[in-house]
Amino acid sequence: MPDGHVLEFSGLTKRFGAVTAVDALTARVEPGVVTGFLGPNGAGKTTTLRMLLGLVRASDGTATIGGKRYAQLTHPLQTVGAALEASSFHPGRTAARHLAVYAQAAGIRRPRVDEVLGQVGLADVGGRKVGGYSLGMRQRLGLAYTLLGDPGVLVLDEPANGLDPEGIRWMRGFLQALAAEGRTVLVSSHQLTEIQQTAQDVLILARGRLVFQGSLRELTDTDEQATVVDAPDRDALARALDAAALAYQPMRAGFVVAGVEPVAVGAAAAAQGVALSALQRRGPALEEVFLGLVDGTREAPSPTPDVTASVEGGAR
Ligand SMILES: Nc1ncnc2c1ncn2[C@@H]1O[C@H](COP(=O)(O)OP(=O)(O)OP(=O)(O)O)[C@@H](O)[C@H]1O
Structure with missing residues (x-):
């Protein structure tokens, strides 16, 4: 089983001219759980992921995978599988052919293509041209691509986009199973409801700044009981x-x-x-807390009070 790696952002900043898309982001993403990367449109999520994957150069700070920058990884596809929103597949090629091309380039054996198509539920349609795929099927293909190298880290940008309710339920269980195997799973979304039932931890970004990092449980652990x-x-x-x-x-x-x-x-x-x-x-409704954090009308909940810490400590 591949090992998950800690993802670490340290003072990560990206400026596009006058716009600071990501502003001194410092956060850690741990293996073994699904971590949601939340924020409204334009918050800087995609830019952060692009810096993590070496697709955009940071203006300042670092983003590392198991302590290494993406460019330093010896076997990138076998270490981190990533599907960013605009994954483009040539419409005239079959899904299997697409994956075979990537597999060959990365030195991954050909039978792995059929394995990952099976894993994402595309076994029967792998021989069809991608041009005829629905959005949901493309999402599954994007996921199949991320799994090709059997990586310990998965980074997915809005993976539930275009999936029907059954597809969303499937994706949820699938990502949780990958995390339970010890992998690091980071999933971005602009909708709390999409992440709510999948993720255990969340990073919340608003206007390029981190406004919350912690578990979903801590998010609503406020004084407003x-x-x-x-x-x-x-x-x-x-x-x-x-x-x-x-x-x-x-x-x-x-x-x-x-x-x-x-x-x-x-x-x-x-x-x-x-x-x-x-x-x-x-407690206060999660959605209420999320929106308040994002629009700046609410402060992040303070760290868990001592009394809870000692109760939990005593139970161990
Ligand atoms: N190449 C670029 N040039 C200039 N500005 C950019 C560029 N890429 C992103 N931005 C700006 O940076 C900010 C953050 O964008 P980003 O796409 O990272 O946000 P996001 O949280 O991923 O949003 P979405 O959910 O809409 O994808 C936005 O103000 C965006 O307009």
Whole structure:
């Protein structure tokens, strides 16, 4: 099994004239998990990936794969498989022929072509000309190309573009399986919803700057917790909350009590003998946090508080 490598960006900067497309990006991408590279259109994701792959020269800083710049890799296709958005395939060539050309150039044995076509679900159509491929089939072909050298690192730009819901589900499972094998998988997207169910970690870029790096779980681990509580007798519940001086907002799913833990809300209800039908903690919606970070109205969540660290440390 190929080893994943750490991807490291250090002060990475790219200026196009007056435009700073990527601004002092410092981040690490670890093997073994799918990492989402998120940001709105124009945030600088593609430019970052192009610098990582040696396609664009950085104005400043470095981007390395296992400690080496792309140009220093002895066997690039066997180390990192990359599919950037505009992967172009000659329409008059078959998918198998395309892959065979790349395989030969990289010293990869020919049977590998059929293997990767099978892996991405194109085994039956590998002999067809790419000109007749749907966008989703081209995406799969792009992925097949990245897998040719059985690399430990995969870098994919918007791989779900053009896929139907079934294709998106397939891609999700496929990328997670590759990461579970120990590979490094970096996937860019401008849509949180696309990444949400695939990635464990995320880097979020806005206007060329890193606004968040961490796990998706940490992203919503903010102070904006609330408790949602409900009871068959809502009037009695309202009286119990009033008696405990807890402010609440009636919603369809129950009452939302902002900034109060479920245990305190449950105790208030119990004190008045009110039976509950629901009691749960609610964090801010992920989408809300993402958009706030991107438009600058929200700060990145602070590092996990000490109390959580010691609980987790104690459990180990
Ligand atoms: N070759 C170039 N010359 C001049 N400006 C460029 C060039 N390439 C990118 N830019 C600019 O750099 C910024 C970042 O673009 P980039 O394509 O990296 O963003 P992105 O996050 O990948 O967006 P998208 O999701 O739309 O691809 C944009 O303002 C873009 O116009």
